[in-house]
Amino acid sequence: MTAAAVHAGLLARDKTPSRLELVSLPYFDAQKAGDHGFLQYMGKGNDGSLIYSVGFETASAPVIKAAKNLFSLGKAEIGKVTYVETRLVINKWMVLGGISSRLLGLTFIGRPLVTWGTQLAYRQIVSLVEETEAKLKAEKRRKEQKGQ
Amino acid sequence: MIYYYHCYRGAHLSSVAAALHLKILEPTAGVDDILRLEYFDVLQNRDMGVPVLAGYCQGNPVCFVGLGRGSKIFARFADSLTAKMNVSLEYKSVDCLECINLLTRIGGFISRFKRLKPMGRYLAARGVHKNLDKIYALVLHARGS
Known part of the structure; x- marks a missing residue:
């Protein structure tokens, strides 16, 4: 969710956001198990x-694999969708905070932990977003070159 | 319309549901009939996410697939993605995990080990047989009959 916010320009890339900035983001530490799977719009790149x-x-x-297979089986034209796995940048504080806040309902312990964990991982999150953007740009350039 | 039956590994509940849907298996079937099914206890963890086309029902593809812990998430994700991307795709995703019982769980776990496979298969089939009515009810509901 933080990665999507960075990509959509809701957070500055050159400085780690404050606790208040993070908790003010839409959907930050707000999801319940029943919300998993729903797409949440964050903005435009x-x-x-x-x-x-x-x-x-x-x-x-x-x-993701099953969904891609479903769309190809139904010959549905879904357009270009890029999935970015963000689990690689998750640290133990985010996991602990997430479990305490969302699963156990202990928001007063969990939210500060998850916020702190996110701040610690922020550089990696920004790098992940920038890598994704670079990949997308390279793909676009390749397509344009092919088209010429 | 695409029928997508899913459970944890795609090896037991969803493969039996697809067989019931295609009338390869009768709702009155016994444990031996379940064990004789082509795809019973075949899919492994590495196959998760890859649907198996079990056949066609009135021209509609009937598939089963293992989704690990994502059985509930999948339906929400597929619905959400089709809505946001304005995709017109007719499908029915049926979560068969609600028909799981302890015997199927134990059998499914044991059948992963080579030496214990026959015992695991048998226990899983017994478990599935116990809940065959429930699975059939899911199939009838999905077929809309």
């Missing part, structure tokens, strides 16, 4: 692409 965040718990790989 520099190139006009639509940015969404979505929670998959630990099942991102099979769920």
Whole structure:
């Protein structure tokens, strides 16, 4: 969700956001188990692409694969969708905070922990977003070159 | 319309549901009939997310797939994605995990080990047989009959 906010320009990339900035973001530490799987619109990227965040718990790989297979089986034209796995940048404080806040309902312990964990991982989150943007740009350039 | 039956591994509940849907298996079937099914206890963890096309029902594809812990999330994600992207795709995703019982769980776990596979398969089939009515009710509901 923080990665999507960075990509959509809701957070500055050059400085770590404050606790208040993080908790003011839409959907930050607000999801319940029943919300996982729903796409949450965060905004538009520099190139006009639509940015969404979505929670998959630990099942991102099979769920994404099954959805892609469903669309190809139904010959549905879904357009270009890029999935970015953000679990790689999650640290133990975010996991602990998430469990305390969302699963156990102990928001007063969980939210500060998850916010602190997010601040610690912020550089990595920004790097992940920038890598994704670079990949998308390179893909676009390749397509344009092919088209010429 | 695409029928997508899913459970944890796609090896037991959803494969049986697809067989019931296609009338390969009768709702009155016994444990041996379940064990004889082509895809019973075949899919493994590495196959999660890859649907198996079990057949066609009145021209509609009937598939089963393992989704790990994402069985509930999948339906929300697919619905959300089709709505946001304005995709017109007719499908029915049926979560068969609600028909799981202890016997199927134990059997499914044991069947992963090579030496214990026959015992695991049998226990899983017994578990599925116990809840066959429930699975059939899901199938009838999905078929809309």
